[in-house]
Amino acid sequence: MSQIVLACASHSKAILAANLARSPLLAEVPLHVERDAPSAAIAYNRALDATSAPIVVFAHHDVYLPPGWETLLAARLAELPPDWALFGSFGIGLDGAPIGPVWSSSLGMIVGRVPMAPAPVQAFDELLIVLRRASGLRFDEALPGWHMYGTDIAQTARAAGQGAYAGALPCIHNDRYHGALGADFDEAYRFMQRKWADALPLRTPITKISRSGLHLMRDHWRNRRSAGVREGMATGTDHAVEALAARCGWSHFSP
Numbered sequence: 001m002s003q004i005v006l007a008c009a010s011h012s013k014a015i016l017a018a019n020l021a022r023s024p025l026l027a028e029v030p031l032h033v034e035r036d037a038p039s040a041a042i043a044y045n046r047a048l049d050a051t052s053a054p055i056v057v058f059a060h061h062d063v064y065l066p067p068g069w070e071t072l073l074a075a076r077l078a079e080l081p082p083d084w085a086l087f088g089s090f091g092i093g094l095d096g097a098p099i100g101p102v103w104s105s106s107l108g109m110i111v112g113r114v115p116m117a118p119a120p121v122q123a124f125d126e127l128l129i130v131l132r133r134a135s136g137l138r139f140d141e142a143l144p145g146w147h148m149y150g151t152d153i154a155q156t157a158r159a160a161g162q163g164a165y166a167g168a169l170p171c172i173h174n175d176r177y178h179g180a181l182g183a184d185f186d187e188a189y190r191f192m193q194r195k196w197a198d199a200l201p202l203r204t205p206i207t208k209i210s211r212s213g214l215h216l217m218r219d220h221w222r223n224r225r226s227a228g229v230r231e232g233m234a235t236g237t238d239h240a241v242e243a244l245a246a247r248c249g250w251s252h253f254s255p
Helices: 013-018 040-050 069-078 149-159 183-195 214-233 241-247
Strands: 004-010 031-035 055-059 084-088 091-093 102-104 109-111 119-124 128-132 163-166
Touching: 004 013, 004 040, 031 040, 040 055, 040 149, 069 084, 084 119, 084 149, 091 163, 119 149, 128 149, 149 163, 149 183
Parallel strands: 004 031, 004 055, 084 163
Antiparallel strands: 055 128, 084 128, 091 119, 102 109, 119 163
16 A cells, blocks of 8 residues: 555545545555645646655545455556556546446436446546556646546547556545536636647547537536436435445445
8 A cells, every 4th residue: 555645636624524534545545635726737746746656546535435445446457558557437438438337426326337357548537547657647737727637637648658547446426416517617628629639529528529619518508408307316415425335335345
C-alpha cells in the first residue's frame, strides 16, 4: 500500500466525511485533499506535486471504496498491458460501450458492463481515475471548471501512445441528482471541441463531442424532457455508503 496515494478535490467536509473518508483502505493508504482549487485540473496537478507514490488514485469526495477494494485494485493493475498510464472504474470503450460496473445514486442503479479483461477507453467518468506516475501525464490546466477532464486525460494518454483502460473495479458513487447540464459544462464542451478537433467525434459518459455540437443541444433537450423520470430513479444521498455497498453485494472484495 506504500505504492498508492488517494487524492481528492473537495469543497465539502461533510460530503467527504460521509463518503470517501469512510473507505476502509484509508487505514493503510494516505488521503491527500485539495480544497478551493479553481478547476479540477489545477487541483489534481497540485496533488501530483504534493505526493510521490507511484500510483495515484484520483477519486471524487462522494465515492466510497468498500472493504478489500485495494486488493481488487492490485489484481486489476496486474492485468494491465505494459503501456498503461490510466485505469478507471467507469469509462467509454472505443466502441462507445459503457465499461463498469459502478453504483450511481443519481441514477439509482449499477451502470457499466463488466469486461473480462481491461478494456481500452476513449473517456473516463471522473468519479475515479488511477494514474501511473511514471507515465508523466498531467492534467491540462487550460481546461476550465470540473467537467470533461476524464475525457481529456484519456485522449492525452492515447495521443502519446500510452494506454487508457477501464475494467471491473466497482465502487459506490453516492452522487446527488443533477437536473440539467450547466453553462460550465457547455464551456468545457467547447474547449474539447477545439482541442481535439482532429479526433472528433468523441463519446463521453454524458454526451458525444461532435464538430457541430448538435449532440450537446440534443442532450440539453432530453434532460429537460426526462427530468421528472430521472429524479424518480435517483435514490438520494442520505443512505449510508456501507449499506449501498451491501445492497450491491460489495461488502468485501476479492480478486
